[in-house]
Each structure stands twice: as structure tokens, then as C-alpha cells.
Amino acid sequence: MDLVTLKESLDFIDLVPVDIKLTLVHWGWLALVVFGLFLFGLVFYIRFKSTRLGSAISRLYAINQEVEQDALNFFYQAWPVLESVGGVQIQANIEWFGERRKVTLGAKRKISGRRAHFKVFREDMSFEILLFLTRKAAGPESLSSLVVKTFINILEQDLVVKEAEILTSQKRLERYQMYVQHEIKNIAQFIQLLSDQVKQVPNDIGKIRLVDRLHDSLPVMAKRARKTVQHMQNPITEMYESSYIDIRSIIQEVVAMYGLDSKIKGSASVNLSRPLLLEVFKNILGNFNDHPSSKEPVQIVINSAANGEMVQVEIIGQLYGLQNAMVSERLFEPFWTTSESGMGLGLFLARELLKQFDGQISFEQSIKEFKFLVTLPGLVS
Template identity: 45%
Template sequence: MTSVEIASAVLGTAILLSSAVLGLLYIRKIRNLSLALSELHSLNHKLEHDSINFFRKAWPILNSIGVSQLAAKIRWFGEDKQILLGESTECKCTQEFKQLEYGQMAFDVILRLPKKVLREGSMENLVLQTFFNILEQDMILKEEQVTSTQKRLERYQMFVQHEIKNIAQFINLLSTQVERIEEDKDKIRLADRLKKTLPAMAQRAQKTIQTMKDPSLSQEKEATFDVSEVLNEVVHMYDLPCKVLGSAEVTMRQELVLEIFKNVLGNFRDHNVGNDLTVYVADNAQPNMVEIQVQNRNIPGVTLLPERMFEPFWTTSESGLGLGLFLARELLKQVSGEIKFQQGSQHFGFILSLPKMQA
């Protein structure tokens, strides 16, 4: 074999080996990207379709496909949150902007990543699009939960109206029967019938009364009252170690204000963090507004997540439904009021603003 033939054979072998290595590397890359797709879906299922947690915890997967930095401004049920993951490297990267918005939720996302990740049809791009698709579906699911809750409240209103009509008809019929009874045997027969029907009717009436306690459905008339008196009523109701300082009068539905304070102060009770509560009522903090500051001392070891405070169905309490603060904010909107979370070096709590007269 000549030297030329030997060189040709060596070159051919090298080409075959190089092709084999490239093939193995390509197969490994495809396998890793396929695994990334599977991990995204598995992670989302494990986190129970929680948008914010999914956004945070999916970062290692995005980093593995070449994303060097992930930044986002999150607007979440009235609260803002900034998230920055990764570092700004010197690689030949480009920036990509993505915005997702549903109801009271929004993600404004900026990514730093190589252009190949954005290339249409690439596996990297498929992983990235899957990430955003899952995030979007989680937000849609949360929005459907909120809408469903609002529709349930509307159905409760229809239920109350229907039940009041039934109870009124029953009383009217009973009154007519009592007026017509003259003989003792008819009185005994009516008494026996009432023994069977009254317990069920009383139960329906009690259920209706409980439903009517929802102030969003209440037709209670406006009245002028002192906010501090309602606050003290809630404090005694929940047996909270709380001081209420200051006073201010408002003119609105008292039952609505009572429900707002029950939801806010009840949140401290449900999470066992209301051991050092102080409520400050200010009459002239804002023009034509009453300001209520609810403060509690910071508790070592307790991590607070402001961006999730007002998210419906999110809670760390075993006994709660995650609706209290959300409902408080929704009720305040009805009267052009507002509530904000605040945390300083020593205290955390909420600032509520109530108009002096209902809007």
C-alpha cells in the first residue's frame, strides 16, 4: 500500500470517526432537549399550575438551553414584583421581550439568549415556546377560578331572592290556614303538619340568613358611624390582642366595612401572626379619605410574599381558602377605596383607605 493510499485510508477513518462523534453529540443534544420539554410539564404539574413558582423554578431548564438571563416585572392582583435570574454575560446574545396579561395578572419578560434559541423550528426554540405556553395556560386557569368565584356570588344572590320568596309564600299560606281554623281537631292536624314542615323551613331560613351576610349582596342602607367601633367589634369577635388607636367617621354601608375588616384582621388570626397588632385610624391623612394602618411586628423566620397577598385561592393557612384579602380588595373597590401591603424594618401590615362617604 502506497503512502497516498495509507493517508487516504487514515483520512477516511478520521472522517467516519468525526461523523460518528458528531452524530452522538447530536443525539445527546436532542435527548437533552426532549428531556427539558418533559421536565417543564412535570415541574408545572408538581407545582400545581402555580404561575409564579413555575416561572422561578423553570430557570435551570431555560438556562440549560442557552438563556443567560431572565428578568421580569410581575403585576399580580394589585402588587408588583421584580425577578432577575442569571447573569448578563459577554456572549453574543440578543434580547427578547415577551408580555403575558390576563385579568389582574401580567408578566413583562426580558430574556438574554443566543440567536439560535430564537431560530424558528429549532429544539431550543420549542423548549422556550413550551415554557411560555405553560405559563400562559396557568394564568388562564387562575383567571377562570376568579371568574368562577364571581359567578358563584351572583348565583348566591339569585338563591337569596328565590328563598325569600319561598319563605314569604309559606308564611302567607300558614297565616291563611290559621285564620280559617275553628275546630280543635283542625288545630291539632295543623300543629302535626307544622312539626314536620317547620324544621326544614327554619333550616332554609337560617341558610338564607347566612348567605345574606355577604355584604356584596346586601341592600343595607348607608349610615354614619365610627370606623374604630367596627374595628373593635372585629377585634373582640376574633379575640385578637390588638389596640385600636384613633377614630374617624364615615358614611356608607356598615356591614360592608365590617366584612372588609373581618377579612383583613382574620388573615392575621388564620396565620397565627397577629400577636402584636396595632391599628391606627387617621381622619385627615388624605383629602376626604380615612386611612387605617394595621401593623404587626416582623416575626423572625416568617417569609412574607407581598406579590401573592391578594391572589385568590393562594394561602399558607391550613384553615383558609385564600380569599380573605382578595375579597377585602374587591369590596373596597365597590366604594372607591383601596388596600396595600407594607413592610418596614420593624413592622408589616396593611394600609386601607376608605372614602368618608360611599361612592
């Protein structure tokens, strides 16, 4: 720009009235203030959302620690956190060691928001989740999506932990089986040694001395033998030898074994393994002995289909307002128990044994009662 052009510009500015100049200055400052307030509000909003995000994620991890990484409890208790970041409703199909349940949390009405689908599974555990979110929260870049991803990741981690716990427990059982085998060997060696000593006794005085020694050692070995026998399992070959069996007689034997007060109706025959069926009903009815729910007798109803293809056994117990204590999806979970003396394997083993001959077991409950429904192949199957 030359000096002439600059002078002409300055002359033009001088021609602008003073009041217009002041107005332009005021509007300029106002624009700067508004822009500054906008930046301040934007920073405050981002900070607020970040704090809210961090709080929600921290709460999810805290809940997971509180429930000791239990996937089922975490799923139920995490919903308020998801709801706080835009969750409207969550629908889930849960399969937990053979038990299936549909769960709906949040709004009960028909949902119009966007939805996200997830499936988390490990062996006999799975969650198929349909999560409804507000449109604002459903955006892929929204902060809420990070909370949802954290929720799914924690759920996956909990299933991995549960699977590892089961594998560890199975290894412990294998080591315990080795211990039982070792005990059997020790008892057999003791019997062999005793037999050799009896053969070598020269006279009556020696026999008296041997009896005195046995007076101290035999009770100890007898106690070890009883303990070992209690935990021994029937040989596999015996477990699968089929024969014609009256189901009523099997159940009566187990009821007498546990001293259960019961009422048995009906009768039916099957061609299955007696030892295997005995183990099935011992594991089921043993729970009525370990966890009595009322003083009423256990109702057992045996029905045979008209075509002879299947036999159903209903084992019914009374609740008397204690239905909340029956966590149906937990019943068949291995190593889960409310008993201090139990191992949490009874119903799990019953279901696994029934699978060997296409049998099934399911659980139902109402306000006043609960029941196990055992389905067995009939004579015509």
C-alpha cells in the same frame, strides 16, 4: 480520450516513485478516516443536543403537572431547566391580582449576554420577562430557543387555565345565589302556609294539633333560614348610601364580632357607605380570625392626612419567623386559600369593594411582622 493519450498517462504514473505512491494512499485513507470521525462526531453531537432538548422540554411539562398548572409555581420551578440550556438570568415584573413583585433568578452580577423580552398576560395576571442567555443559546435556530418557547407557551396556557377556573367558580357562585333565592322563596311559602293554617284553626284543640306539627317542622325551617341569612348580601342600594362615619367605631364593631384581641390607636371620619366599609374590614380582619399568626394582639393604627384628603388604616400582625407562609402575591387571588373552610374570597372582595370609592389596599411584610395598609378618601377629597 484516445489510446495514445491513455498510454501517455499510464507511462507518467509509472514514472512516480513507489514511496510517493504509498504516501498518497496513506494520506487518502487518513483523510477518509478523519472525515468518517467528523461525521460520527457530528451525528453524536446532534443526537446529544436532541436528547438534551427533549429532556428539558419533558422536564418543563413534568414540572407543570407537578404544580397542577399553577403559573406562579411553574415560573419559579422552571428556572433550573432554563439555566441548564444556557439561561444566565431572568428578571420579571409579576402582577398577580393587584400585587406587584420584581423577581430576579440566576446570576446576581451585571449580565453581558444577549436578552429576550416576553410579556404574558390575562386579565389581572401578567408576567413581563427579560431573559438573559449566553450568545450560543440566544440564536434563533438554537435548540435552547425551543426550550424557551416551550416555557413561554406553558406559562400562557397556565394563565388561560386560571382564567377559566375563575370564570367557572363565578358561575358556581351564581348558581349558589340562585339556590339562596330558591331557599328564600321556600321559607316565604312556609310562612304563608303557616299563616293560612292559623286562620283556619276552628278551636283550641285544632291549635294544639297545629302547635304539635310546628314543633317538628319549625326547627328545620329555622335552621334553613339561619343558613340562608348567613350567606345573603346587603342590597346594592344600601351598600352605596354614604354618611359620616367614625372609622374607629367600624373597626371596633368588627373586632367585637370576631372576638379579636386588638389595640386600636387613632381615629378619623369619612363620608362613605357604612355597610360597604363594614364588609371591607370584615373581609380583612376575618383573616386574622381564620389564620392567627401569633398570640399577640392585632395592632390597628388610624391616621388622617393633615390636608384631610385621605385616611390610612394600618392593620399589623406578628409573624414570629413564619413570614415564609405569607405568600404576598397570592393574598388577593380569588379562590386561593390555605383554609379548609374558606373560599379564598375575603381579601379579593375587600380590594374590589375599595375600588368602588377609589380606596386601596396593599400588603407589606418584614421578618417580624406583616401589615395591610388600607387607604380611604378623606372628607376633603
